[in-house]
Amino acid sequence: MIDNFDFGRIAIIGDLILDCYINGSVERISPEAPVPVLVRANHTTVPGGAANVAMNAATLGCQVSLVGLVGDDDSATALCNALKALPNINTDGIITDPTRPTITKTRVLSGRQQLVRIDDEKTSQVAESAQNALIVSARKAIQNADVVVCSDYAKGVLSPPVLQAIFAEAQSRAIPVIVDPKQLDFRAYRGATLLTPNRGELKASTNLPVKTDAEIEYAARNAIEQFGGDVLVTRSEDGMTLCSKDGRTTHARTHKSEVYDVSGAGDTVVATVASVLSANQDLETAIIIATNAASIAVGKLGTATVSRAELSQSLLADMQESGATLSLDRAQHVVENWRHHGARIVFTNGCFDLLHPGHVALLKDAAQQGDKLVVALNSDASVMRLKGPTRPLQDQAARATVMGALRYVDLVVIFDEDTPLQTIKALRPDIIVKGSDYTEDSVVGGDFVKSYGGSVYLSELISGRSTTSIVHKMAKK
Template structure:
């Protein structure tokens, strides 16, 4: 069931790295050459590249199997030590190759300012026997996984052979494959479910710009033609654009309040996406969740890991202050907040309606709805949609007033508006666990019931309170 218990296992396959930070302070230029003199302060090592994806997924609560290539050197041991801080990462699938160094990126920092980066890496493809060991390891790991992530930094692990083996094994098990690409074209990823290029990777693969949302969607569509799956473009300060093969497009604006260091935000987003999908959420919900996680990552210095607690705190804080609980939020915020609640194990109940003149029948059904789960989200018809449904004299109260009243009820956690004639689209975007309607409906008549059930949720029908309705109140008031 969505949002319950330990998530995964997620297989993260790709280029693992060591990110080493040498931090000190600079107050003078060397007399020997025009270079800064760093007074050494501290050193730290954190997982980088695919290992950073694994650390982020584990910090968000997933079980992770990490497949990658290390050297047989002290850096490999340091990487394993750093990863050991994250319970839930299985390191037994790391393949050691004595002929290569463990990829290491050393950043020399004066405070928060990076002065120089020193890379230790060999980019020649691994020898045949190493590739064979990788393929065998990938196939074994895939047998235990519910989502596969290919974290490609073009350092040699994700050769055509290894990509092909991973995708074939995943397809045989109907397990989704998400790829963070580095190749100039995406043809090698044919059969993957989703590829997540950043702006540069998208431009390199398609030659197309992504300056506007419309351009991003067109470029994503062109990228999709190269491998046949969905495309999520991570567009730095412009947020994310999802293009799906069914033609649906979702643009999610960046949420970051403070931006300190964007490096590794793509790894965090990728990990959050995989965790959310492994929890049973829709791709749309998972994109909102990933975007919220990336917003936390860019507020941290260096290669950063975002924990479930940090993400939950950020999601709660994204509900406007002073209005909690029951705040009226826009759809993108609602999706991110709901995905966060679900990742923390909460069952989210959804119901919808006009709630024009609120009466005891409304209150009873909302209280009963809230008892069906842990959090209650109410989708409120906008004024124009109420007019279409109930005629030009309605609503009596405008949407802001109706949202204020419903949001003030103790049992309501979030209010969101919807404009469409049915709530199908908003239910699909928000991905609740329980869909509540009045018992005047039959279960098979409930719009969105199929969507909720398809992802492990349920429909609950609640008995109506007889003799109570807004229309009756309006008629009575008119005399």
């Protein structure tokens, strides 16, 4: 679990933003113009942009060195004071440029409804002296880092010379660089290890459609050709898709959660991915954990961090879906979480119309072959096609309820096809278990599972026990 991760050191370089929130209530329209009158209740400020990435990574437990640019103003003071509240954020790399204001985004809200946003910023080219100072700070931060993050909000900090210096320094030390991009031409990020565009950014960069899984993958492959690294596409309610330059694709489905505010969710994702990588975990594990973090983040109002305790609780909930009957998409998400926490996934399937001791013995034996047992049940329509118009005796909901109540079973999935091959391909179990009345070569999905190192296990059957024999016995009475 994430509680046991030993998080490392992250250098975060990018556009620093102060997010301000003016909250109040609207009870009337102004007599001066047709606009609402807000009675202000409070005014809060929190770090945003690259500073929010730093807050998220530090909250999880990373040591963070932050590099960016602020003005010589009250907003810079507020931003730096907020960052210094976390002792594991080093702000020595923040450069002050008196010719530019600290980027400030002020949101005016009534309840949870945003009325207007006011931006105070200067996006022209950063002065050469400030740019050189950023390069010096970035190189110094990278020297002590396990992972580098470039948080690009297109506000001027990550200019071509700064990016080139970052990539060169990181490559010389074999340190991965994650970029949250804003530039339309992804060739600007050649030298990065991973890009994390959202759907809109991917579409703008490639001029390709990005609605379906297939379209996302095709567009991501185009992006890979532009800059040469891996691409992680954040897809809001559809989760994330990782396309690796070696040809692999991984889809991570997100939790369905109430969405209050998506601002800062991308920062949470990149911070979580970088943090998990700094703990010497693989990228696939980082993405599964980041989907949980993003689901938590969008359930909060405004720019917010996700704590280690919140994330651990969310991951634990996925680990404890014992006996639940889930859709195939949701089951994929849960199984991936189990797998990335080291669990061996066991799979078996059947109609399981009238549960009898033979079934129980099979399920008990199957559960002993690994850590988590997934049972795929034929739907009512599938059973009828296989067994005839008088079957099943119990509908799929009843069969799933009984199956899920068994302590050996961790997850139930209902499939409508004649065989479970589609389900097996989606879940990619480590072991398929069937009764000894099968041969290993005749087990559906066996060849597929063995192709990636899995196995087929044949469980000894209890003689004289079958649903058909019970039905025949009942019919004679």
